[in-house]
Amino acid sequence: AQSVTQLDSHVSVSEGTPVLLRCNYSSSYSPSLFWYVQHPNKGLQLLLKYTSAATLVKGINGFEAEFKKSETSFHLTKPSAHMSDAAEYFCVVSVRGGATNKLIFGTGTLLAVQP
Amino acid sequence: EPEVTQTPSHQVTQMGQEVILRCVPISNHLYFYWYRQILGQKVEFLVSFYNNEISEKSEIFDDQFSVERPDGSNFTLKIRSTKLEDSAMYFCASSEAVRTSGTDTQYFGPGTRLTVL
Numbered sequence: 001a002q003s004v005t006q007l008d009s010h011v012s013v014s015e016g017t018p019v020l021l022r023c024n025y026s027s028s029y030s031p032s033l034f035w036y037v038q039h040p041n042k043g044l045q046l047l048l049k050y051t052s053a054a055t056l057v058k059g060i061n062g063f064e065a066e067f068k069k070s071e072t073s074f075h076l077t078k079p080s081a082h083m084s085d086a087a088e089y090f091c092v093v094s095v096r097g098g099a100t101n102k103l104i105f106g107t108g109t110l111l112a113v114q115p
Numbered sequence: 116e117p118e119v120t121q122t123p124s125h126q127v128t129q130m131g132q133e134v135i136l137r138c139v140p141i142s143n144h145l146y147f148y149w150y151r152q153i154l155g156q157k158v159e160f161l162v163s164f165y166n167n168e169i170s171e172k173s174e175i176f177d178d179q180f181s182v183e184r185p186d187g188s189n190f191t192l193k194i195r196s197t198k199l200e201d202s203a204m205y206f207c208a209s210s211e212a213v214r215t216s217g218t219d220t221q222y223f224g225p226g227t228r229l230t231v232l
């Protein structure tokens with residue numbers, strides 16, 4: 001079965017320092033992976049998606065993620081954190097079912113950015 | 116930029132009552148989904164819908180739940196007799212297409228917070 005595991009439930013960084021949010025996946029075939037972000041009292045916004053065209057994926061707001069098959073990882077990074085990055089981040093895998101694909105979410109990582 | 120909308124933003128109901136959560140997907144999208152997030156837990160898939168029928172549903176989506184596309188724009192989730200454990204944030208999502216690679220993007224609405232008393 002396809003699944004994702006987010007290794008940290010909480011991450012705290014200082015503004016201007018790098019961000020690393022870790023995600024490992026389990027899949028019997030080449031997975032489709034996504035990162036979504038949820039700001040307080042807001043919906044889920046797509047940050048980026050892995051399409052197998054390139055292992056390094058660039059997303060919105062300066063985020064990127066690297067697909068590493070040998071490590072079954074899809075970690076999310078950003079070189080320099082901004083206060084507005086404080087939110088909950090979800091690593092997600094897409095699973096085909098019938099005529100549609102359903103998303104399987106990780107447990108989320110809450111990112112705090114300290115001034 | 117087109118977006119998925121959901122109403123109401125917050126619904127409070129008494130246990131045993133019926134509720135209908137409404138969603139307006141992005142207009143050219145053909146695939147529709149409901150997910151829910153119980154407070155402190157992860158987002159869970161409930162149901163997917165295409166071509167006026169359910170494509171897939173989870174174990175959570177029992178006979179108390181139903182979905183409908185009553186017209187060309189709305190997509191609804193009905194809970195017939197609410198239980199305390201139905202309290203959650205319910206998200207609607209839609210996608211334009213479904214690719215066998217799974218790389219189609221699902222766009223989410225802001226959610227409806229359902230509180231069952």
